[in-house]
Amino acid sequence: MTEVLALHDVTVRRSGTNIIDEVSWTVHDTDRWVVLGRNGAGKTTLLQIAAARMHPTRGTADILGERLGRVDVSELRPRIGLASAALAENISAVETVEDVVLTAAYGMTGRWRERYDEVDHGRAKDLLRLFGLSGFERRTFGTLSEGERKRVQIARSLMADPELLLLDEPAAGLDLGGREELVAALAEIASDRRSPVLVLVTHHVEEIPPHFTHALLLREGRAFLAGPIDQVVTSENLSDAFGLPLVVTRDGARFSARGR
Numbered sequence: 001m002t003e004v005l006a007l008h009d010v011t012v013r014r015s016g017t018n019i020i021d022e023v024s025w026t027v028h029d030t031d032r033w034v035v036l037g038r039n040g041a042g043k044t045t046l047l048q049i050a051a052a053r054m055h056p057t058r059g060t061a062d063i064l065g066e067r068l069g070r071v072d073v074s075e076l077r078p079r080i081g082l083a084s085a086a087l088a089e090n091i092s093a094v095e096t097v098e099d100v101v102l103t104a105a106y107g108m109t110g111r112w113r114e115r116y117d118e119v120d121h122g123r124a125k126d127l128l129r130l131f132g133l134s135g136f137e138r139r140t141f142g143t144l145s146e147g148e149r150k151r152v153q154i155a156r157s158l159m160a161d162p163e164l165l166l167l168d169e170p171a172a173g174l175d176l177g178g179r180e181e182l183v184a185a186l187a188e189i190a191s192d193r194r195s196p197v198l199v200l201v202t203h204h205v206e207e208i209p210p211h212f213t214h215a216l217l218l219r220e221g222r223a224f225l226a227g228p229i230d231q232v233v234t235s236e237n238l239s240d241a242f243g244l245p246l247v248v249t250r251d252g253a254r255f256s257a258r259g260r
């Protein structure tokens, strides 16, 4: 097993507070992780470090075998797929769906003078199909529904064939049908050995796709618990992490949670 991500005592300090506090976390190449925690627990911040878009204040972060701070991040970032609300804001409303996906091959948003070959067009088409977006190629990003935009973003994050795929709340804002379609698409990716290592941040255990193997619970910037999903996503652990009594149930490969 290869370490894809290895954080050791990572701390991120902002405005006098440790928003990430001595987090140690290792992700191996066959893992699919979900990161859970209440609002403000530090999930997005942790993902920013894993995406090589933020440096820790203290501690070390090794990503795909490279130490943050010693590596040229412009070489590391193309190896990492990231879909997040902040990135989506950079996508122009007038860009076509096909270009939104295609331009990720060069790590860009917005088309300029670069040329794409048939392989790139074919891959963009395949990814759009995987996310139920065949026929949307010529539509502009601004005309899409929230759910369609989310799916385009994930297709885009896969375009450059990343080794690590980080998804920050991909199901936020989706209706039930949209959520279930997304969960099914992510389950398909997660089940394929050739897929990138997946890390999914979510607020809801209902959004954990089948085939996810591990969970990290964050609480107030600290890694409260990390390990195999069955052992971590339990009533007792989630109640402690979220600070309220919860009942977690598992039906086949899916989880659900409610207040006690």
Ligand SMILES: Nc1ncnc2c1ncn2[C@@H]1O[C@H](COP(=O)(O)OP(=O)(O)OP(=O)(O)O)[C@@H](O)[C@H]1O
Residues within 6 Å of the ligand: 014, 015, 019, 037, 038, 039, 040, 041, 042, 043, 044, 045, 046
């Ligand atoms: N630059 C900053 N200065 C001060 N505090 C910050 C800064 N950036 C983030 N924070 C704080 O750090 C904490 C963690 O933020 P983060 O966005 O990582 O949490 P999160 O778990 O993703 O939250 P949510 O579930 O609400 O999206 C929050 O309390 C946030 O207000």
